Amino acid sequence: MASSPRxxxxxxxxxxxxxxxxxxxxxxxxISASYLNLIENDRRPLTANVLIRIARHFDVDLExxxxxGEENLIRELVEVLGEPFFEEHxxxxxxxxxxxxxxxxxxxxxxxxxxxxxxxxxxATQLAARVSDASELPGVYNARLPTEEVNNLIQQRFNYxxxxxxGAERLWQDAQLDxxxxxVGLCKHLESALNVTVxxxxxxxxxxxxxxxxxxxRTLRLSERLPTGSRNFQLALQVGLxxxxxxxxxxxxxxxxxxxxxxxxxxxxLSNYFAGAVLMPYDRFHTAAEEERYDIELIGNRCRAxxxxxxxxxxxxxxxxxxxxxxxxxxxxxxxxxxxxxxxxGIRFARFGSGCAKWNVYSAMMIPGTIRRQxxxxxxxxxxxxxxxxxxxxxxxxxxxxxxLAIGLGCDISHASRLVYADGIDFNAxxxxxxxxxxxxxxxxxxxxxxxxxxxRPIRLSENLxxxxxxxxxxxxx
Numbered sequence: 001m002a003s004s005p006r007x008x009x010x011x012x013x014x015x016x017x018x019x020x021x022x023x024x025x026x027x028x029x030x031i032s033a034s035y036l037n038l039i040e041n042d043r044r045p046l047t048a049n050v051l052i053r054i055a056r057h058f059d060v061d062l063e064x065x066x067x068x069g070e071e072n073l074i075r076e077l078v079e080v081l082g083e084p085f086f087e088e089h090x091x092x093x094x095x096x097x098x099x100x101x102x103x104x105x106x107x108x109x110x111x112x113x114x115x116x117x118x119x120x121x122x123x124a125t126q127l128a129a130r131v132s133d134a135s136e137l138p139g140v141y142n143a144r145l146p147t148e149e150v151n152n153l154i155q156q157r158f159n160y161x162x163x164x165x166x167g168a169e170r171l172w173q174d175a176q177l178d179x180x181x182x183x184v185g186l187c188k189h190l191e192s193a194l195n196v197t198v199x200x201x202x203x204x205x206x207x208x209x210x211x212x213x214x215x216x217x218r219t220l221r222l223s224e225r226l227p228t229g230s231r232n233f234q235l236a237l238q239v240g241l242x243x244x245x246x247x248x249x250x251x252x253x254x255x256x257x258x259x260x261x262x263x264x265x266x267x268x269x270l271s272n273y274f275a276g277a278v279l280m281p282y283d284r285f286h287t288a289a290e291e292e293r294y295d296i297e298l299i300g301n302r303c304r305a306x307x308x309x310x311x312x313x314x315x316x317x318x319x320x321x322x323x324x325x326x327x328x329x330x331x332x333x334x335x336x337x338x339x340x341x342x343x344x345x346g347i348r349f350a351r352f353g354s355g356c357a358k359w360n361v362y363s364a365m366m367i368p369g370t371i372r373r374q375x376x377x378x379x380x381x382x383x384x385x386x387x388x389x390x391x392x393x394x395x396x397x398x399x400x401x402x403x404x405l406a407i408g409l410g411c412d413i414s415h416a417s418r419l420v421y422a423d424g425i426d427f428n429a430x431x432x433x434x435x436x437x438x439x440x441x442x443x444x445x446x447x448x449x450x451x452x453x454x455x456x457r458p459i460r461l462s463e464n465l466x467x468x469x470x471x472x473x474x475x476x477x478x
Contacts, residue, residue: 146262160318168277240274361408364388377432386410
């Protein structure tokens, strides 16, 4: 009779957390104790009216009673419990789903406990590195917690910050900026409005730095290694730090940012957002994106921006009434490390390990500079259209490093026709590439690129069996 057979346990968990008897809890939400008993035992449905009363009286996030909320918890638990740390316990996906359904508070506590475990490892890494002055220490890893915290906070805001957009628009008006002379305009504004002197210095005098601001002398030095577009970006970033400081500081006080490094990184990330909004003003950029059907190179030519800058900006087009395609964005290095990520498409990225090698962002490294297209499907049945291309980070000079990176940009298949990159593809005939988030969390069997056993299936290794990968599942045939 219950509309969802899993809500009773959540109500019971909430009541016990509040330390109330069934009679006391029932009285608060204006139902009988007997009816509450039926709800907790999944013999009566949790109606919308009762749910609203629970939320009002106990300050509960309704997402905790939604299917989406449970799915998010399951995904987090799968990623956490998929770590090699838990491998010896032989946990299965059915165990995780049962935990999320029956005792969600324990599940959330487990996720929080693991995050605290990560923080302790990060602290141990920093302390051990200071003591030993070693770059690699056995048994200790870098959890990159500040980046995780900032990434999560930006994801929660859907990578759209109206205050920074408005600040960028004011700058264009106040400084009377012009796209063809943006560098000159920004320099003049820094000097006249902010009393900051800008200079471009020889690389040898910058001691490896690309930008250095001296607040006491009010001087901004840029390295000649920076190309014109990057100089414009650094100028706009500095304007953001100086003019949007109150907003940046207030935002960085978010309780989810637990360290000084995370708060500093947050201010830098938001300043980068501001700089992107200055180089590519929202209305002009959105118009260019729609007119050119999201042709990244053409948009970049029109806005005088790089391939990566355009991809970044495309993920921020969430203004109500002028939304762009909801993209996901990922950047990796040649070793597969994820240095940037954001998802408005709903696709999941690996948080605690390596990503799926079947994503085209990884194969893009095989043909540098070429756009690679991919139709992919995830285990939950969702289909995505993605493009990927390498970029080379040039910093000027023969002896300078030029690291090769790959950018991945994608969207739900329903938006693919809006992209020029979908031209010529028969989506009815094309066979999607099955992908996952990571090997440990992927349910698919028979993958030739599987590097680790799946959390979802038991593995029984045998010297008499060899499948498409080493991690063959199932029983040995008789």
